[in-house]
Amino acid sequence: MWQIAEERRVEQGAEAGHSGGRSWRTSDAGRSTAGAAGVTRERPGPYDLGRSSAIPVLCSQSEVGGRLGTLAKAGMERWRDRLALVTGASGGIGAAVARALVQQGLKVVGCARTVGNIEELAAECKSAGYPGTLIPYRCDLSNEEDILSMFSAVRSQHSGVDICINNAGLARPDTLLSGSTRGWKEMFNVNVLALSICTREAYQSMRERKVDDGHIININSMCGHLVPPPAEIHFYSATKYAVTALTEGLRQELREAQSHIRATCISPGVVETQFAFKVHDKDPERAAATYEHMKCLKPEDVAEAVIYVLSTPPHVQIGDIQMRPTEQVT
Numbered sequence: 001m002w003q004i005a006e007e008r009r010v011e012q013g014a015e016a017g018h019s020g021g022r023s024w025r026t027s028d029a030g031r032s033t034a035g036a037a038g039v040t041r042e043r044p045g046p047y048d049l050g051r052s053s054a055i056p057v058l059c060s061q062s063e064v065g066g067r068l069g070t071l072a073k074a075g076m077e078r079w080r081d082r083l084a085l086v087t088g089a090s091g092g093i094g095a096a097v098a099r100a101l102v103q104q105g106l107k108v109v110g111c112a113r114t115v116g117n118i119e120e121l122a123a124e125c126k127s128a129g130y131p132g133t134l135i136p137y138r139c140d141l142s143n144e145e146d147i148l149s150m151f152s153a154v155r156s157q158h159s160g161v162d163i164c165i166n167n168a169g170l171a172r173p174d175t176l177l178s179g180s181t182r183g184w185k186e187m188f189n190v191n192v193l194a195l196s197i198c199t200r201e202a203y204q205s206m207r208e209r210k211v212d213d214g215h216i217i218n219i220n221s222m223c224g225h226l227v228p229p230p231a232e233i234h235f236y237s238a239t240k241y242a243v244t245a246l247t248e249g250l251r252q253e254l255r256e257a258q259s260h261i262r263a264t265c266i267s268p269g270v271v272e273t274q275f276a277f278k279v280h281d282k283d284p285e286r287a288a289a290t291y292e293h294m295k296c297l298k299p300e301d302v303a304e305a306v307i308y309v310l311s312t313p314p315h316v317q318i319g320d321i322q323m324r325p326t327e328q329v330t
């Protein structure tokens with residue numbers, strides 16, 4: 001697995017956030033589509049991160065419109081006008097998923113701390129004429145009170161949650177031998193605890209309204225199935241192993257409760273988002289290099305997997321979708 005230098009570099013990119021330390025290139029990686037109607041925006045340079053990022057915050061409308069607009073519509077009909085909660089909808093995978101669901105006619109509550117990004121996405125969805133709506137909600141998922149207030153606002157204003165997409169997550173570069181407890185707690189609080197609280201509250205919301213066909217989808221990672229060599233990702237990997245166990249545990253509890261609510265996780269490899277820039281917030285060049293090793297997955301690829309999972313007939317429960325960039329080694 002570690003024979004040649006080139007392969008080693010790619011190995012280190014097993015999850016966004018881990019690069020072989022190559023420098024920023026300005027070839028086609030210097031441009032990306034983002035924002036309304038697939039408008040092409042210049043990608044800012046690696047030192048522009050304070051302002052924005054080197055990766056689009058929102059997803060490409062034209063890409064998702066073209067691919068998801070025609071795919072899986074039949075199976076998605078039953079979800080029209082129903083309510084999906086998407087955590088971490090302010091960028092990356094969560095924004096792509098929120099947009100895709102609005103395109104399929106759902107009412108989507110998108111939450112994150114940076115609510116301005118979700119408001120922008122909501123305006124784009126509206127001006128694009130998508131049949132659903134995106135409702136932005138500011139929530140710090142590391143704070144249980146915030147999560148509970150969000151669920152009670154959803155209950156009072158929109159009845160309740162039919163689909164819960166636990167997407168919010170982060171990695172901090174805190175190794176097991178010398179990392180900070182603070183970094184570990186940040187990861188644990190969002191990746192494991194918030195996901196579990198949202199799952200419990202979403203289930204209770206479905207149960208009290210006698211919703212028996214709901215769906216809980218956890219955005220896991222390939223790091224939830226194998227421990228990649230870079231030390232900085234070991235604790236993160238442990239949180240994603242927890243997501244693997246939590247998804248299967250949830251499936252079993254739902255069976256015991258004789259519920260038809262479904263539990264699924266989606267486990268991507270490297271996806272080109274802000275993720276690596278948050279991991280390596282002090283080393284943007286290293287972060288940018290993460291996405292240069294190979295043609296990475298796009299947030300829209302993961303959104304398509306979510307739509308596929310939701311569009312299967314109610315008797316079909318997808319347990320996990322493992323998806324990597326074709327060129328990814330680990």
Ligand SMILES: NC(=O)c1ccc[n+]([C@@H]2O[C@H](COP(=O)([O-])OP(=O)(O)OC[C@H]3O[C@@H](n4cnc5c(N)ncnc54)[C@H](OP(=O)(O)O)[C@@H]3O)[C@@H](O)[C@H]2O)c1
Nearest residue numbers: 016088090092093112113114141168169221270271273274
């Ligand atoms: N990118 C990858 O290569 C990759 C691969 C496999 C799995 N994943 C998983 O995919 C999910 C999404 O990641 P991404 O790549 O889209 O990363 P991203 O672009 O960094 O987005 C992360 C999202 O999580 C939200 N979030 C983080 N902490 C939060 C908090 N305390 N409260 C509320 N929201 C919070 C962020 O919103 P605010 O900061 O605005 O609050 C943001 O919307 C994560 O679970 C990640 O582990 C990513």
